[in-house]
Amino acid sequence: xxxxxxxxxxxxxxxxxxxxxxxxxxxxxxxxxxxxxxxxxxxxxxxxxxxxxxxxxxxxxxxxxxxxxxxxxxxxxxxxxxxxxxxxxxxxxxxxxxxxxxxxxxxxxxxxxxxxxxxxxxxxxxxxxxxxxxxxxxxxxxxxxxxxxxxxxxxxxxxxxxxxxxxxxxxxxxxxxxxxxxxxxxxxxxxxxxxxxxxxxxxxxxxxxxxxxxxxxxxxxxxxxxxxxxxxxxxxxxxxxxxxxxxxxxxxxxxxxxxxxxxxxxxxxxxxxxxxxxxxxxxxxxxxxxxx
Amino acid sequence: xxxxxxxxxxxxxxxxxxxxxxxxxxxxxxxxxxxxxxxxxxxxxxxxxxxxxxxxxxxxxxxxxxxxxxxxxxxxxxxxxxxxxxxxxxxxxxxxxxxxxxxxxxxxxxxxxxxxxxxxxxxxxxxxxxxxxxxxxxxxxxxxxxxxxxxxxxxxxxxxxxxxxxxxxxxxxxxxxxxxxxxxxxxxxxxxxxxxxxxxxxxxxxxxxxxxxxxxxxxxxxxxxxxxxxxxxxxxxxxxxxxxxxxxxxxxxxxxxxxxxxxxxxxxxxxxxxxxxxxxxxxxxxxxxxxxxxxxxxxxxxxxxxxxxxxxxxxxxxxxxxxxxxxxx
Numbered sequence: 001x002x003x004x005x006x007x008x009x010x011x012x013x014x015x016x017x018x019x020x021x022x023x024x025x026x027x028x029x030x031x032x033x034x035x036x037x038x039x040x041x042x043x044x045x046x047x048x049x050x051x052x053x054x055x056x057x058x059x060x061x062x063x064x065x066x067x068x069x070x071x072x073x074x075x076x077x078x079x080x081x082x083x084x085x086x087x088x089x090x091x092x093x094x095x096x097x098x099x100x101x102x103x104x105x106x107x108x109x110x111x112x113x114x115x116x117x118x119x120x121x122x123x124x125x126x127x128x129x130x131x132x133x134x135x136x137x138x139x140x141x142x143x144x145x146x147x148x149x150x151x152x153x154x155x156x157x158x159x160x161x162x163x164x165x166x167x168x169x170x171x172x173x174x175x176x177x178x179x180x181x182x183x184x185x186x187x188x189x190x191x192x193x194x195x196x197x198x199x200x201x202x203x204x205x206x207x208x209x210x211x212x213x214x215x216x217x218x219x220x221x222x223x224x225x226x227x228x229x230x231x232x233x234x235x236x237x238x239x240x241x242x243x244x245x246x247x248x249x250x251x252x253x254x255x256x257x258x259x260x261x262x263x264x265x266x267x268x269x270x271x272x273x274x275x276x277x278x279x280x281x282x283x284x285x286x287x288x289x290x291x292x
Numbered sequence: 293x294x295x296x297x298x299x300x301x302x303x304x305x306x307x308x309x310x311x312x313x314x315x316x317x318x319x320x321x322x323x324x325x326x327x328x329x330x331x332x333x334x335x336x337x338x339x340x341x342x343x344x345x346x347x348x349x350x351x352x353x354x355x356x357x358x359x360x361x362x363x364x365x366x367x368x369x370x371x372x373x374x375x376x377x378x379x380x381x382x383x384x385x386x387x388x389x390x391x392x393x394x395x396x397x398x399x400x401x402x403x404x405x406x407x408x409x410x411x412x413x414x415x416x417x418x419x420x421x422x423x424x425x426x427x428x429x430x431x432x433x434x435x436x437x438x439x440x441x442x443x444x445x446x447x448x449x450x451x452x453x454x455x456x457x458x459x460x461x462x463x464x465x466x467x468x469x470x471x472x473x474x475x476x477x478x479x480x481x482x483x484x485x486x487x488x489x490x491x492x493x494x495x496x497x498x499x500x501x502x503x504x505x506x507x508x509x510x511x512x513x514x515x516x517x518x519x520x521x522x523x524x525x526x527x528x529x530x531x532x533x534x535x536x537x538x539x540x541x542x543x544x545x546x547x548x549x550x551x552x553x554x555x556x557x558x559x560x561x562x563x564x565x566x567x568x569x570x571x572x573x574x575x576x577x578x579x580x581x582x583x584x585x586x587x588x589x590x591x592x593x594x595x596x597x598x599x600x601x602x603x604x605x606x607x608x609x610x611x612x613x614x615x616x617x618x619x620x621x
Contacts, residue, residue, distance in 0.1 A: 085581070085585070089585075094348065094400075094402055095342065095348050098402065098405045099541065099580065099584060100584045100585065102350075103578075103581040103584070104577075104581060106531075106577040107574060107577045107581065110577060111574060113573075114571065114574065224410075224413060227406050228410070263417075263421070265413060265417045266417050266418070269413045269414045269417075270414065272406065272407070272410040273395050273407055276395050276403055276406070277394070277395045280398065280399060280403055
């Protein structure tokens with residue numbers, strides 16, 4: 001493998017990995033606070049892409065206005081879902097949570113499919129998608145935009161969780177709900193805001209990924225890769241989700257180039273089962289994180 | 293009426309209905325009945341694993357796929373008799389169930405759900421990537437079985453051949469629940485540490501549960517391929533697994549009658565909803581969510597609930613709970 005091909009693979013691996021990392025963050029943030037793992041979060045990615053599509057078709061707004069509007073709408077959807085469906089499930093057995101969130105996601109997906117059918121739409125981006133050419137290396141600006149957005153988001157999240165009251169409240173709730181309540185933190189409000197945050201991040205992943213895959217109802221299948229990423233990183237660690245996503249993107253891209261694309265998907269899930277078998281709490285997770 | 297005399301009445305009545313009514317049904321209705329038989333086997337296997345042993349499985353359809361492909365390939369490519377290929381297919385699926393149990397034994401809850409989801413994706417990819425063996429995404433034609441030289445061409449003949457098999461599988465599951473193995477399932481579902489303190493090995497029990505669920509799903513795969521006459525890999529994806537979960541949630545978790553009710557109702561329901569064909573997937577998912585949130589005991593949970601309402605109105609007079617030896621206040 002020559003150096004320029006490796007560099008090109010590095011870029012596409014990092015960009016796919018960034019999307020995995022974002023969706024993994026969208027899973028882990030609500031999970032840490034409320035202990036509910038949303039198996040339907042992939043459909044929030046799809047929903048984000050479709051909200052952006054609907055806004056771009058029905059309003060004359062520019063792309064840079066559509067993106068924040070989509071994120072705000074997605075956050076509202078997240079809050080609504082949390083209030084209506086998730087809060088009654090927080091104390092339910094894990095089976096109920098898994099199947100309930102799965103069913104919720106499927107309902108969103110089928111509703112989208114009823115209206116938009118299985119057509120593939122594209123969302124126009126406000127910059128040229130012609131590759132930048134440096135010598136023998138061709139770099140797709142879409143990939144660069146994905147990586148840049150992911151880096152900016154991770155930095156913003158780090159600031160949010162370290163420095164702001166709301167972020168500190170979320171961390172407090174994930175550490176100990178009782179103690180957080182005694183400190184005057186409204187645990188319910190934190191649940192709502194983590195779901196808003198998670199859904200908005202998922203929607204951002206959908207918008208960023210749309211130029212790569214097009215918009216169709218199956219975008220949400222991305223969630224499977226995000227699960228793998230979150231498991232690699234350890235389910236209760238935000239840096240773990242980012243590292244796991246990037247790692248998975250790179251593993252997939254390079255192994256796809258070496259052994260052929262046939263087994264690309266198998267490798268991701270083989271990694272999943274292997275990690276679960278050997279180190280179920282991932283690279284950064286703590287072994288003690290267990291619901292009893 | 294005493295319970296045993298009631299049983300004397302019910303068994304011949306059920307047998308008579310099962311044996312005598314099918315010739316009165318039309319071809320399409322018989323086809324649906326056969327599909328219901330397959331779904332019953334699927335629901336019972338999954339219910340033993342999820343309802344009784346308490347292990348989440350999102351890959352029931354993978355074992356069904358393994359059984360279907362193994363059974364069909366053995367009988368069409370190697371010329372094995374269907375009646376030999378069917379159990380062999382089930383055993384192949386069971387061995388895969390034991391392989392999956394290796395990681396699954398150490399996991400529970402969300403992590404187990406993820407591992408089974410991973411297994412599902414791996415089998416789906418394998419089916420698609422080996423079109424030389426599996427026919428890939430285009431599927432594969434499954435031939436109809438023959439019995440004593442006769443080809444079971446009609447759905448009626450297939451019904452009479454398959455119904456006794458399904459009845460046996462139902463009875464085996466019913467007896468299993470009442471055996472020490474079934475009690476061990478209940479124990480590890482309720483509390484693994486408590487089960488261990490009673491000398492029950494959670495590892496062994498989970499292995500048995502996964503093996504039995506995979507065996508049932510594998511057999512259902514072979515039966516289903518023969519009923520439909522075609523293997524379509526799309527029928528073994530995540531959607532299918534969720535459908536199997538819906539059978540047991542709607543019917544009733546952890547009970548044989550729940551599996552029966554759920555499988556039958558959800559085989560017939562899509563036919564009743566035919567007018568809203570395009571909404572049927574949505575209705576299915578909504579039904580699953582509604583039952584989980586509002587009626588977690590499923591349709592069979594309605595029976596005792598209705599009985600309680602009935603007795604609260606004073607029509608059934610019995611001694612209060614304490615007088616019957618219940619817990620004193």
